[in-house]
Amino acid sequence: MAPERNENEGENADNGVLATTDGTETTGIGIVEGATAQVEVTLPTAFDEEDDFDDDVVRGEDVTLVQLEQLPAERDEVRGEAPATTAVPVASVSAASAEPAPKASVSAAASAAAAKTAPAPKTAAAAQASSSVASTSATAPAASDASRAELDHHERVRPRTSEITLQSRRLGDFEVDRESSDLLTADRLLDPAHVVRPEPEGAWRHLVYTLSGRRINLGDSKRARARKQLEDRIAAPLSGGARFVPVLSRKGGVGKTTVTTLLGMALADAREDRIIAVDANPDRGTLAERVGRTSGKTVRDLVRARGDVHGFNDISQIVARDHTRLDVLASDADPHVSEAFSDADYRDVAEVAAHFYSVVLTDTGTGIVHSVMEATLEHADELVIVAGLSIDEARLASETLTWLESNGYAERVRSAVVVLNTSRPGAALVRADELDAHFRSRVRAVVRLPYDPHIASGSAISFRDLQPETRDAARELAAIVVEGLRASSVAA
Template identity: 45%
Template sequence: MTTRPADRAAHPSGDGRGADAASDLREDAVLRPQADRPRSGWRRALFELTGGRVNPGPGEAEEARTALLARIRSPLAGAHRVAVTSVKGGVGKTTVAACLGLGLSEHRGDRAVVLDANPDAGTLADRLTGDARITVRELLDDLERVTTWTDVSRYTSLAGRLQVLASEQDPASGDAFRRDEYERICDLLGRFFNIIITDSGTGLVHSAMEGTLARADSIVVVGAPTVDGAGRASKTLDWLVAHGHAELAADAVVVLSCDRRSAEVDAERIRDHFRSRVRGVVEIPHDPHLATGGRIDPARLRPATTDAFLELGATVADAFDVRRGG
């Protein structure tokens, strides 16, 4: 039977349901469910050995990693600024900023930059690229002439997919990096990058730190599971609350760097203390590669360290909000 034009107009899909019928042919509706392909370990070996006929699916650890990566890839519009800080030196703040940047840039499709705002000749660029010849000072001097992505990239070095902006390397002029200069740099980077991580240097009262906190969308406070390391991290949160940053403190992520730890310290009590104060707590295990203080090679990290930094990246990305971006 031939369908008349009038019939087609009334029933364009042929079954009386209109365009909604097309939803019946979506890929997830047509294809039969299949177990996810395992990506590692004996499960992958078995899958490949049998040509896919035997598929045990991913193991628990692989599923956990997949869930972390899904969180890391949370959508983000505009720029999100993360400040990594500590009132105490020697707790791994620069290492945390570097590895957080490496993880986010590696597993996301947008652009990420890590900025060394340490007023005392920071070592972030040394840890990531070994190239600190061009610094934030040169970028500040040329700021009015920087209008394109190509212009910006002349002042950064590259670690994997992560752009790195080095700090001023002359300690005598480090205090010239003032709040207004930091804010100008941060505003410029916000035009070209989705994620801006600031290694803020030790302490909370220098001028650049004022600008860091004024611009920050979220903060990472680095401490250690020791009496002094945990105490200083807690005092950092106290300081933030006392100086008008209570919301930032409550939404913070505390990182406990486990290079130093003692069986005499009740680590669970420390964790519980911070869980009651902030949005997330992540422990970074001791890693011989990071302990050298040299150039960071992600391939040389222990699996537990890689997993911990994935957890940190996912916890930070949980704060991404496409409605707030910019």
């Protein structure tokens, strides 16, 4: 049965006020244009412990004009008759959005949502709170004292979602005005006008700096800046474990031991980690003699004592160290030793060296098919091939690359470095540019090592006594090797 209308239909024809609210609990309220309606909605005011008021309550001040516009126009049947439609006056919505309504009052849209979602009162003794929507007013008559107190209680208890902020903070971030110690950087605190610059490198630049009482600092020379850039490339960090770099040559006398020594000195002079050069020549190598400092121990002693090496102090008593901090492990020079240095011996040495050093250089013998060479290539992360500036020396170096490619080391050949060593003074008999072009077609880089009388003498090599061009070539070789090791670690 449809609800009866008020008798005074003429007076309230425009408002369409219903005479009773019996059917509003189950009737949806639609919104259409061209009509205005007032509906009395019964809301529960008494709650027991089983009512979930926090999930069902609709607050009038939370309903905005945008939300009202997004409410769907629902059409439900009212007791068998045509769907009842009502409309919320525009003036009422505007006023409600401009000025928040009291907590005990709800707008027509809130009443419609409450009629659909709020559960019916479970007891007949529950108080009723009425809220009517006026066409030009944003507030409704005040609810009863019991209803107001109950709503205020739930407003205090129910958490506001918009007020909850979850943030992940460090211990030092809880107070806004406090700063942690990592913010006290040199760039922030030091005044650039008073920062003491290091002494410039370069003859006349240092002279100007000294004559001006250290007040005029023109900075480093071009050569000094280039050297420091090279050192920065060499000192780049290497991730992972120890890296093995063997120096190969199929022909003796091309400077393989010299290249191993210069490469090790350039690495040790610029890097902070430990560098070792191992003489793995089974036929009496001379690597320790090029350093000039011997410990009297050889690789054979390390093989015998490998089980007793528990710290770096144990291995430091076996190796020799030069002024650049390069450690050298000499080969066995005793002519009475009947058993040559084998692949098993090299593996034992490599296992111990990998625990204490970042880069392990290996000065190999001339026999590429020797058993030690097999163990050396198994550990190799990068190869350095030495070639002399003669036809036969260049051919042997190129054939070495071919042999490596044919025996499963083609990838190592493509990332290898070839050193063209000038061991004789004067102009070379072959065209160095042609050799450079040939080897660049097969390997990653080519480095030319100039002639140096300090090296040609055959005595111990002092890195600081080398000619500047020789030191620069050694540093360039070291930088290229480090860059190759870093690239291989990224690829792996």
